[in-house]
Amino acid sequence: MGAVLEHLRSSAWYYVTPVVAACAPIGVLRTYFNHHLRRPVRRLLPFLDTFVTIDIVASDSSAYSYSYHRDKAKSSDAYAEVLAYLSEVCSREARELCAEGAEEGNGFVLSLRQGQEVADEFEGVTMWWSAVAGNNRNSYEPDKCCRLTFHERHRRLVVEDYLPHVRRTGQEVTFRNRPRRLYSNKADITYISSREDVWSYIEFNHPTTFDTLAMDPAKKKKMSAPTTHSRKKNTREY
Secondary structure (H helix, E strand, O other): OHHHHHHHHHOOHHHHHHHHHHHHHHHHHHHHHHHHHHHHHHHHHHHHOOEEEEEEEOOOOOOOOOOOOOOEEEOHHHHHHHHHHHHHHHOOOOOOEEEEEOOOOOOEEEEEOOOOEEEEEEOOEEEEEEEEEEOOOOOOOOEEEEEEEEEHHHHHHHHHHHHHHHHHHHHHHHHHOOOOEEEEEOOOOOOOOOHHHHEEEEEOOOOOOOOOOOOOHHHHHHHOOOOHHHHHHHHHHO
16 A cells, blocks of 8 residues: 555656646636626626727728727827827826827827826816727738727716817827928829829928018117017017
8 A cells, every 4th residue: 555655656646636626626617607607797797897998090991980898989090189199298197108200200209108008187087098909800910009998977078078179189289290391393293193293392491580580670679679569569660
C-alpha cells in the first residue's frame, strides 16, 4: 500500500486531480448558465445599466443618424467636428493625447489616445468622451471612433441640445483655424477634369499690418490713440 501511495505522489495526477475537481463545478455552472440563464440575464441588462453610449465614427458615409448603445452615428464631417471640439474644450484635462497632422495647413489636431477618457459638463450635466476602436467589416483596420457616454435620464438633453452644441463649436474651431488661400484656375483644364484638378492655390500670408499701412503719419498716430472716442472719430475722418 505504501508503495502505491509513493507512486501516486511521484505522478503528475497526484497534483492535477485536485485542480480538476475544483474546476469541475465551475464548468457545470457555466454550462447551466449558457443554457438556461443567459437570455433572461441579457433581458435584464438594460434595466441594470442606466448609461447610454453614442459612437461617432470616422466614415466616408454622408448619412448622419444617431443610434444608441452599440450602434453608430456615421459621418466623417461629424467626426472631424467632434475632434475639433475635444481639441478645443476637453484636451486640457486629458493626459494622454495623439497629435495627427491636419488635412489642411501645417497644424496638428489633438485627439484622445485610445482608452483615454475625459469629462465634459453641459448645463450642469456631466458627460464622458472616450476614444475607442470601432468595428469595420470592410477592412482589417478598426475605425477611429469617439464614444459619448451619459446617463439615460439625460438622453433628450444630449440629443437635442448637447450634440448640436458640439457640432457648432467644432465648426467654429475648424473655421477659425482654416488656412487662408488664393485660388486660380489651372491652364490645362479638360472636360474630364475633376473638381480638384480645376483649381490651384497658394497659401495666403499677408505681411501688411497697421504699422506698415501707407497713410499720413499724423493721422495714423491719431487713429492709434488709446481712447475709444478718439479712435472712432479719426476713423470717420479717414
